Amino acid sequence: MxxxxxxxxxxxxxxxxxxxxxxxxxxxAGSGKTKVLTTRIAHLLSTGVDAFNILALTFTNKAAREMxxxxxxxxxxxxxxxxxxxxxxxxxxxxxxxxxxxxxYPHHFTIYDTDDAKSVVKTVxxxxxxxxxxxxxxxxxxxxxxxxxxxxxxxEYATDYYIQQEDARSNRPAIAQVYEAxxxxxxxxxxxxxxxxxxxxxxxxxxxxxxxxxYQHKFKYILIDEFQDTNPAQYExxxxxxxxxxxxxxxxxxxxxxxxxxxxxxxxxxxxxxxYDDVKVVKLEQNYRSTQSIITAANEVxxxxxGQIPKNLWTENIEGEKIRLVRxxxxxxxxKYVADTIQEQKLRNHFNNRDFxxxxxxxxxSRAFEESxxxxxxxxxxxxGISFYQRKEIKDFISYLRVIVNPSDEESLKRIIxxxxxxxxxxxxxxxxxxxxxxNISMWAVLCNAAxxxxxxGTLEAIEQFVQMxxxxxxxxxxxxxxxxxxxxxxxTNIVRELFNDKTTEGLARYENIQELLNSIKExxxxxxxxALIDEDGILIDNRDTQETQKGQAGLSGYLQQITLLxxxxxxxxxxxxVKLMTIHAAKGLEFSCVFAAGLEESLFPxxxxxxxxxxxxxxxxxxxxxxxxxxxxxxxxxxxxxxxFGSVIQNDPSRFIEExxxxxxxxxxxxxxxxxxxxxxxxxxxxxxxxxxxxxxxDAATKSRESAKPTYISSSAKTPAPxxxxxxxxxxxxxxxxxxxxxxxxxxxxxxxxxxxxxxAHNPIATVNFKLGGEKKxxxxxxxxxxxxxx
DNA sequence: CGTTACCAGATTTTT
DNA sequence: TCTGGTAACG
Numbered sequence: 001m002x003x004x005x006x007x008x009x010x011x012x013x014x015x016x017x018x019x020x021x022x023x024x025x026x027x028x029a030g031s032g033k034t035k036v037l038t039t040r041i042a043h044l045l046s047t048g049v050d051a052f053n054i055l056a057l058t059f060t061n062k063a064a065r066e067m068x069x070x071x072x073x074x075x076x077x078x079x080x081x082x083x084x085x086x087x088x089x090x091x092x093x094x095x096x097x098x099x100x101x102x103x104x105y106p107h108h109f110t111i112y113d114t115d116d117a118k119s120v121v122k123t124v125x126x127x128x129x130x131x132x133x134x135x136x137x138x139x140x141x142x143x144x145x146x147x148x149x150x151x152x153x154x155x156e157y158a159t160d161y162y163i164q165q166e167d168a169r170s171n172r173p174a175i176a177q178v179y180e181a182x183x184x185x186x187x188x189x190x191x192x193x194x195x196x197x198x199x200x201x202x203x204x205x206x207x208x209x210x211x212x213x214x215y216q217h218k219f220k221y222i223l224i225d226e227f228q229d230t231n232p233a234q235y236e237x238x239x240x241x242x243x244x245x246x247x248x249x250x251x252x253x254x255x256x257x258x259x260x261x262x263x264x265x266x267x268x269x270x271x272x273x274x275x276y277d278d279v280k281v282v283k284l285e286q287n288y289r290s291t292q293s294i295i296t297a298a299n300e301v302x303x304x305x306x307g308q309i310p311k312n313l314w315t316e317n318i319e320g321e322k323i324r325l326v327r328x329x330x331x332x333x334x335x336k337y338v339a340d341t342i343q344e345q346k347l348r349n350h351f352n353n354r355d356f357x358x359x360x361x362x363x364x365x366s367r368a369f370e371e372s373x374x375x376x377x378x379x380x381x382x383x384x385g386i387s388f389y390q391r392k393e394i395k396d397f398i399s400y401l402r403v404i405v406n407p408s409d410e411e412s413l414k415r416i417i418x419x420x421x422x423x424x425x426x427x428x429x430x431x432x433x434x435x436x437x438x439x440n441i442s443m444w445a446v447l448c449n450a451a452x453x454x455x456x457x458g459t460l461e462a463i464e465q466f467v468q469m470x471x472x473x474x475x476x477x478x479x480x481x482x483x484x485x486x487x488x489x490x491x492x493t494n495i496v497r498e499l500f501n502d503k504t505t506e507g508l509a510r511y512e513n514i515q516e517l518l519n520s521i522k523e524x525x526x527x528x529x530x531x532a533l534i535d536e537d538g539i540l541i542d543n544r545d546t547q548e549t550q551k552g553q554a555g556l557s558g559y560l561q562q563i564t565l566l567x568x569x570x571x572x573x574x575x576x577x578x579v580k581l582m583t584i585h586a587a588k589g590l591e592f593s594c595v596f597a598a599g600l601e602e603s604l605f606p607x608x609x610x611x612x613x614x615x616x617x618x619x620x621x622x623x624x625x626x627x628x629x630x631x632x633x634x635x636x637x638x639x640x641x642x643x644x645x646f647g648s649v650i651q652n653d654p655s656r657f658i659e660e661x662x663x664x665x666x667x668x669x670x671x672x673x674x675x676x677x678x679x680x681x682x683x684x685x686x687x688x689x690x691x692x693x694x695x696x697x698x699x700d701a702a703t704k705s706r707e708s709a710k711p712t713y714i715s716s717s718a719k720t721p722a723p724x725x726x727x728x729x730x731x732x733x734x735x736x737x738x739x740x741x742x743x744x745x746x747x748x749x750x751x752x753x754x755x756x757x758x759x760x761x762a763h764n765p766i767a768t769v770n771f772k773l774g775g776e777k778k779x780x781x782x783x784x785x786x787x788x789x790x791x792x
Numbered sequence: 793c794g795t796t797a798c799c800a801g802a803t804t805t806t807t
Numbered sequence: 808t809c810t811g812g813t814a815a816c817g
Contacts, residue, residue, distance in 0.1 A: 059807070089807050114806080138802095194807055261805065362804055384806085418794095425793050459793095565807065585805045607804055623805080646802075647808045781817095 002046070004039050004074050008032075015282040016040045019047060022242075022276040023249040024227075024269070028313040029298070029629035030289025030591065033251055034063075037223060038070040040249065041083065044221055045075065051082035055219040055241070058087055059226050061570040063589060067225070084219070088234055089194060090565045092201040096192070097561060099204055099211060108557040110191035110402050110409045111564040115390060117141055117186075117193040120411055124181040127437070130174055139172070144179050148195035149231040149263030151202060154180035188442065190408040198233040205240045216244045226589070227252030227272075231263035239275060246276060254309050255302050258585060258623050260615070269309070287313050289591050289632050291320025297635075297665045298628045304660060305618045322667040323628075323635045325658065331599075331643035335368030338596050338638065339376045342579060345594060345634075353379055355593035357580045359627050361605040364645075365598060366581050373579060383582035387568045393499070393510040394517055398563070400489050401482075404473045405557045407444040410436075414443075420498055423462040428455065469493070482559040483525045486518055521559060528554040584627045595631035597624075600639040601652035624657045637661075736781045736788065739767055744790040752789070 005013055012032055015025050016039045027033035037056070045051055058064045064085045072080040084091065093111060100109050112120065118137040121144070125135045147157050157163055158176035167175045186193065192200060205212045222242050224230065227250035230238075242248035250272060257266050273279050287295055295315050302308070328334045342356050358369050363385045373380045388394060396419050399412035407413070418424045435453055436443040446453060450463040469492065476485050490496040499511040569586055580592070599605055606620035628635065637658065642651045658666075739745075743755045753769040767781055 061807090087807065197807085258805075259807095262807080364803060421794065423793070427793080567807075569806095583805065604804095609804055619805095644808090 002043070004042055008036075008039065009286060011282055011284050011286075012036050012039075015284070016043050018249075018280055018282075019044065019049075020245075020247055022246055022272070022279045024272055024279050024281045025249070025251040025284060026281065026309055026311060027251050027253050027284040028287060028311060029253065029256060029626070030287040031284035031313070032286075032288055033225075033253075033284065034067065034070065034589075036284065037225060037249075037251055038067055038074060041067075041071050041080075041223065042074040045071075045079060049221060051079050052084075053218065053220040054083050054223070055091070055221070056083065056085040056223040057091060057225065057238075058085070059229055060589075061087055061090065061566065062574070063087075063225060064090075065570075087565065088237075089197050090562065092197045092237075093561060093565060095215070096197065096201055096204070099208075100200075102208055102211070103200055103204060104187065105192070105200070106190045106406060106408070108190075108405045108560075110189065110406050110412065111197070111561065112186070112191050112193045112411065113390070113564050114141070114194070115395075116191075116411050120185055120189075121178065121182055124178055124185055128174065128177060128181060130178070135172060135174070135178065140175055140178055143167075143172075143175050144182060145193075145195050146263055147179065148199045149233050151199065151233050151236060153199075154183050185410075188408065189410050190406050191411070195233070198231075198237065202233055202237050202240070205237065212240060215241055220245045221247045222249065224248070224250045224252075226256075228254050228257035228266055228269060229259040229262075229264045230268050231265060232268070233263075235268045235271065248276070255305075255622055256588065256626050258588065258619060258626060260619055283311055285312055285314060287315040287317075287629075289317075290315060290629060291317050291633060293320045293322060293665050294628060294631055294635055297323055297661045298625055300662050300665075301621065301628065301657065301660045302625045305621055306614075321634060323637060323661060323665055324667045325671040326636055326638040327654070327671040328638065328640045329642065331365070331368045331640045332371070334598060334638050334640045334643075335370075335372035338369060338598065338636070339372035339378060341596075341636065342373075342378055342594075343376055351593060353577045353579050354575070356596070357582070357587065357590070357592040357594070357630065358596045358598055359582060359584050359587050359630065360598045361584060361607055361623070362599075363583055365604075368643075369581055369598070378579055379577065380579040380581055381572055381576060383569045383572065383580065384567075384586050388513070388516075388571075389563060389566070389568075391510075391513055393513055397486075397490070397495060397514060397517060398560070400473075400493065400495075401486060401556055401560055403444075403470060404477065404485070404489070405560060407470065407474070408442045410443045417447075417466065420494055422466060423458065424466065428459050428463070431455070477556060481525050481529075481554040482556040483518070483522045483554075485556050486521050490514065490518065524559055525554040528558070584623050587630050588626055591630055591632055593632045594634040594636075595627070596636045596638060597627045598638050599643075600637050600655040600658055601643075602655055603652055604643075605655055606657070621657065621660075624660075736767070736786050739781065739786070739788065740791070743788055745769060746787040746789055 005016065008016060009032075012035070015023065015036050018040075025033070025036060027036070041054060041056065044054060056064070056067060058067065064087055068080055068083065068085050071083065072078065086094070096103075096105075096109070097107060100107060118141045121137040121141045122132060125132050125137065125140065147153075147163070152160065152163070154176065157179050164173070164176070167173050186196065205215065219241055222238060224238060229252075238248060250269075252269060254266050254269055257264060260266075273281070290298075292315055295313055295317075299313055326334075326337060328337050338358055342353075345351050345356075346353070360366065366382055366385065370380070370382065389398065396415055399415040402409050402412040403416060414429065417429065432443050432446045432453075436446045439446075447463050447467050450460055450467070455463060473485065473489055473492070476488065480488070496511075496514060499507055499514060502508070502511070569582075574580075574590075580590075584597075605624070606617060610616040610620050639652075639654050639658070642649050644650075739755060739758065741755050741757050744752065745755060746752050752772050756768045756770050758767055767786075769786075
């Protein structure tokens with residue numbers, strides 16, 4: 001008997017012991033899915049499969065890391081390090097890094113995150129002379145992304161009847177052109193967005209038979225986690241890779257499909273069974289995670305969705321407590337209630353902080369919980385929200401590093417060309433872009449040949465200095481590791497010193513962020529140098545082609561390559577003894593003893609953006625299913641009568657999902673009117689309570705919230721406007737070239753005054769004027785308009 | 793050219 | 808409330 005098989009149930013064993021041929025595991029929530037996957041990998045290895053031939057794909061780095069660790073634990077040796085486990089995006093990025101030149105991209109292509117991509121969309125929309133009010137980058141980008149995830153290129157997009165109909169209907173018929181221009185621009189920039197990592201890898205396999213052959217034979221065994229969240233691009237890639245051996249194992253749960261907005265489709269589950277003969281299907285239906293009460297509630301909720309794979313999730317666990325429904329007056333009260341309850345539960349039932357999770361629909365809900373937890377001194381960790389790498393100062397710094405590695409990256413180049421200010425302003429930038437487009441060369445090339453481009457002398461000097469600086473940084477790439485280059489850049493550009501000298505609170509925070517970035521680069525470098533090169537067979541990374549031969553893997557380009565694919569979820573330690581705050585999406589795959597499902601209100605959850613079609617609503621319901629099934633022992637569902645949004649109060653009805661939980665699993669005793677008294681001792685912002693008039697009336701929630709969107713009683717701190725001078729009717733700027741001290745003048749805004757003294761140089765004269773209203777001001781005569789009233 | 797002050801618009805989820 | 812874009816000022 002194999003040691004690792006012990007403790008598996010029959011279905012689990014069946015899945016683990018299946019070695020060759022396609023396998024589909026339908027794994028209900030909490031049914032031991034990860035255990036099965038990892039044990040199966042261990043089993044494959046112990047039956048003689050070479051670790052180098054196994055590919056396991058997940059959706060998050062966290063899941064990948066966990067899988068790797070668990071396999072290691074089962075095996076008890078370090079054979080697991082040779083496995084190819086990672087996210088779709090990171091694995092493909094890594095392969096593309098070696099193969100990109102076949103597709104015309106540089107080895108060191110830049111990976112654009114969503115913000116970068118939207119910014120490119122925006123420039124392209126403007127260059128096509130389209131109205132960016134109508135062609136909003138967000139909408140256009142999503143449309144393009146959706147197309148890419150469906151493996152639809154610009155040409156096909158432009159000719160697809162239904163797509164064109166849709167765009168015509170939304171009055172955005174030019175999206176096809178934008179798509180084409182966008183793709184061209186990214187290519188010219190030597191960069192790929194997230195979707196390109198899939199699309200381009202697909203193209204590689206499709207158009208280069210020798211590459212296809214290579215990876216088909218490398219990855220003899222393929223495992224896919226969270227299969228319900230794959231999109232058509234991912235599906236087709238797997239299909240290509242697995243076509244020879246057909247040892248493809250997919251694990252998924254259609255009830256937990258929550259990423260259709262990103263192009264994922266449950267169809268893939270059905271398609272899988274059509275595309276392969278003899279798919280072995282194993283259902284894991286026994287839940288080991290939650291109480292019966294929770295499972296019953298979850299089953300009842302999900303039942304309301306149409307068209308599911310029939311399955312029956314059950315558990316042998318105890319019945320457990322009922323689900324507590326909690327109503328509070330405001331979002332702050334909700335936060336307070338949750339923090340209080342956590343405190344109480346810790347004392348009463350000896351829970352640790354890490355046993356609690358507060359899960360919500362939107363990131364913006366985190367604030368109320370943050371405040372109340374901080375007030376109670378309960379340690380917490382927030383996942384998601386604005387990632388570290390999206391902060392302005394970090395992006396700026398990273399942009400330097402990107403330009404050094406890939407100067408074609410116009411997006412990054414534009415960010416840093418005048419940061420810190422070096423006299424290359426908007427005018428110059430526009431000119432450079434124009435010339436790049438006209439001559440069909442990169443902006444970098446324009447800058448390199450600035451001398452022949454007719455810039456003004458001062459500007460030219462600034463540009464040449466900038467180019468020289470970047471070139472000198474780039475020359476370090478061959479000999480220095482990422483950390484060495486980064487610190488050098490920080491010093492030479494003065495970024496670090498400038499932030500250091502900024503003593504404002506924000507400046508301090510920014511300085512610390514940069515330091516943290518440098519530290520993390522250092523850490524990464526150290527890690528890389530300790531790590532053996534796992535690709536001994538030389539298939540994936542061909543070091544001869546990269547600049548990293550001398551420094552192992554620790555080069556700057558390697559660092560940049562992975563940084564974009566990192567989410568802050570991946571950086572935080574899940575074992576830390578803190579309360580976890582995150583969106584439900586981010587909580588997929590996790591479990592907690594005690595879960596607070598917060599903000600169960602109409603228009604928040606289900607979210608107003610997602611109730612237009614049956615499909616959307618069903619996805620929201622699956623999200624609700626996911627949040628319920630995160631809980632092991634205790635589950636609270638909370639909602640507030642009113643909450644702050646954009647600085648004003650809105651009111652929502654309780655979520656329709658609440659009623660979908662069977663009454664006998666629900667403890668409503670916390671949902672009465674008594675909550676106000678319970679939390680009354682604590683008044684976050686007393687003004688709120690006066691606002692909560694007439695909740696629970698049968699009014700249409702949507703109308704109500706819209707009407708109350710701009711309450712008049714919240715007066716934003718009224719600032720008295722500075723006294724404005726009304727210029728004389730006959731105000732006309734005088735010739736000020738002979739202005740002298742003692743002259744009486746009028747200024748459009750500052751009013752009347754007298755010139756105190758003259759300074760500055762001949763071509764940039766500055767007059768110090770003492771105004772009756774505003775006191776002394778320095779006026780630059782080259783720009784400011786003054787009327788001379790009386791010469792002295 | 794660079795800085796500041798004001799106003800509009802945004803929030804659904806994420807690799 | 809916060810951010811980004813723009814206009815006006817120096």
